[in-house]
Amino acid sequence: MSDKPYKREQGDFELRILSDGRLVMIAPDETLMEIAKTLDACHCDERGDEAISTLSMGDCFAPLAMTDKPPENTGVEQQHLESEDAEAGTADSQ
Amino acid sequence: MMSIEHNRGKTGDEARGARDVGIPPLPPRPRPFPDAAAIESATKHLSCCRLCPRDCGVNRAAGQRGYCGLDGKAHCFRELLHWAEEAELTPSHQVYFAGCNLRCEYCTVLEWNERPLAVAEMDLDELVRAVDRRRRQGARNVNLLGGEPTVSLPGVLALLQRVRATTQVVLNSNMYYNECVDSLLRGWIDVCLADLKCGSRACAAALLDAEDYVDVARRNLRMADEHTDLIVRHLILPGHMDCCTRPTLEWLAAELPQVKVSLRANYVPPIEADSAPKQYVTSSEIEAATRHARDLGLRLIQ
Numbered sequence: 001m002s003d004k005p006y007k008r009e010q011g012d013f014e015l016r017i018l019s020d021g022r023l024v025m026i027a028p029d030e031t032l033m034e035i036a037k038t039l040d041a042c043h044c045d046e047r048g049d050e051a052i053s054t055l056s057m058g059d060c061f062a063p064l065a066m067t068d069k070p071p072e073n074t075g076v077e078q079q080h081l082e083s084e085d086a087e088a089g090t091a092d093s094q
Numbered sequence: 095m096m097s098i099e100h101n102r103g104k105t106g107d108e109a110r111g112a113r114d115v116g117i118p119p120l121p122p123r124p125r126p127f128p129d130a131a132a133i134e135s136a137t138k139h140l141s142c143c144r145l146c147p148r149d150c151g152v153n154r155a156a157g158q159r160g161y162c163g164l165d166g167k168a169h170c171f172r173e174l175l176h177w178a179e180e181a182e183l184t185p186s187h188q189v190y191f192a193g194c195n196l197r198c199e200y201c202t203v204l205e206w207n208e209r210p211l212a213v214a215e216m217d218l219d220e221l222v223r224a225v226d227r228r229r230r231q232g233a234r235n236v237n238l239l240g241g242e243p244t245v246s247l248p249g250v251l252a253l254l255q256r257v258r259a260t261t262q263v264v265l266n267s268n269m270y271y272n273e274c275v276d277s278l279l280r281g282w283i284d285v286c287l288a289d290l291k292c293g294s295r296a297c298a299a300a301l302l303d304a305e306d307y308v309d310v311a312r313r314n315l316r317m318a319d320e321h322t323d324l325i326v327r328h329l330i331l332p333g334h335m336d337c338c339t340r341p342t343l344e345w346l347a348a349e350l351p352q353v354k355v356s357l358r359a360n361y362v363p364p365i366e367a368d369s370a371p372k373q374y375v376t377s378s379e380i381e382a383a384t385r386h387a388r389d390l391g392l393r394l395i396q
Contacts, residue, residue: 005365005366006365007205007365008204008205009205010171010205010206010209010212010213012205016362018374024362026202026362027202027203027205029172029174030174030175033174033176033177033178034177037177037178
């Protein structure tokens with residue numbers, strides 16, 4: 001296994017689990033976006049807060065739990081999985 | 095707002111809650127859309143491409159590639175229904191164009207922009223069908239982003255020729271383009287969802303590989319404000335309050351005080367970075383930026 005950080009390829013997405021409990025989804029497909037949205041909504045329900053979304057163009061945070069103490073690890077705890085429909089012209093557009 | 099159902103018995107769009115919600119009402123009268131002459135005019139620019147301030151001057155129509163890495167065709171790598179754009183735009187049908195004229199160190203879709211020609215060429219008929227399907231699923235607009243959509247301008251206009259009559263169009267741009275792009279887009283864009291990324295030449299050079307970004311983007315924001323419903327997005331970068339966020343907000347308050355401003359807190363540090371912050375944005379940074387924007391009287395939206 002290479003000691004260099006994995007570099008995402010087209011069609012990959014990236015998950016990061018931060019030490020403060022947040023899950024970061026980078027370059028997610030539509031299914032992952034729905035998961036992030038659901039997690040975010042559940043978390044906000046638990047806190048009794050309004051849902052404040054931080055989903056954006058290529059990345060999602062879920063659940064939202066901002067902290068004053070930045071996590072020490074920013075890229076260590078991650079998994080790379082193959083996205084099924086991230087490429088153009090596949091499931092979503094057929 | 096549509097409810098989301100997670101039902102294992104369903105597949106595809108349906109399982110994701112993207113159900114057909116029926117035929118949405120058509121606009122009272124068809125919106126104007128680009129004609130063949132407009133598309134041809136944009137296409138001519140590709141023979142000596144100076145669409146953006148990189149001014150590469152290459153013949154993209156003949157297959158040459160400049161900084162953005164694109165030939166003369168548009169390449170789309172994803173389309174989806176997005177539930178968390180700014181509230182007034184959501185749900186939004188996002189169409190991602192590969193290729194970009196910036197090299198943001200923290201780009202979250204870098205892999206698509208570094209090698210845009212590895213992405214399939216845009217299938218216009220298929221994309222038009224997708225726009226119609228997403229509209230039936232509740233999309234309020236078609237949202238063109240990337241990468242940077244304006245480097246694929248002829249392809250963008252060809253898509254708008256087919257869909258704009260019945261669909262609100264959002265252009266999500268980094269605003270790094272030459273004035274000719276504003277002229278070519280004028281009249282065809284309803285909402286300009288515009289990035290304003292940095293507040294200094296030094297940061298723009300280090301983070302975006304574009305020292306002139308701030309000046310160019312600010313000029314283009316003024317022009318976009320003349321003919322679109324302008325929303326300015328600013329991504330809060332950790333540790334860049336004094337050099338980027340504060341000057342950006344103060345410029346907006348002075349020059350475009352009426353525009354809607356969307357502060358974004360979803361910075362993702364890259365695994366490897368020379369200049370980009372290596373930490374996530376903190377709640378105190380978000381609060382400080384929000385407070386400053388409010389103190390300046392800016393129209394913050396979520």
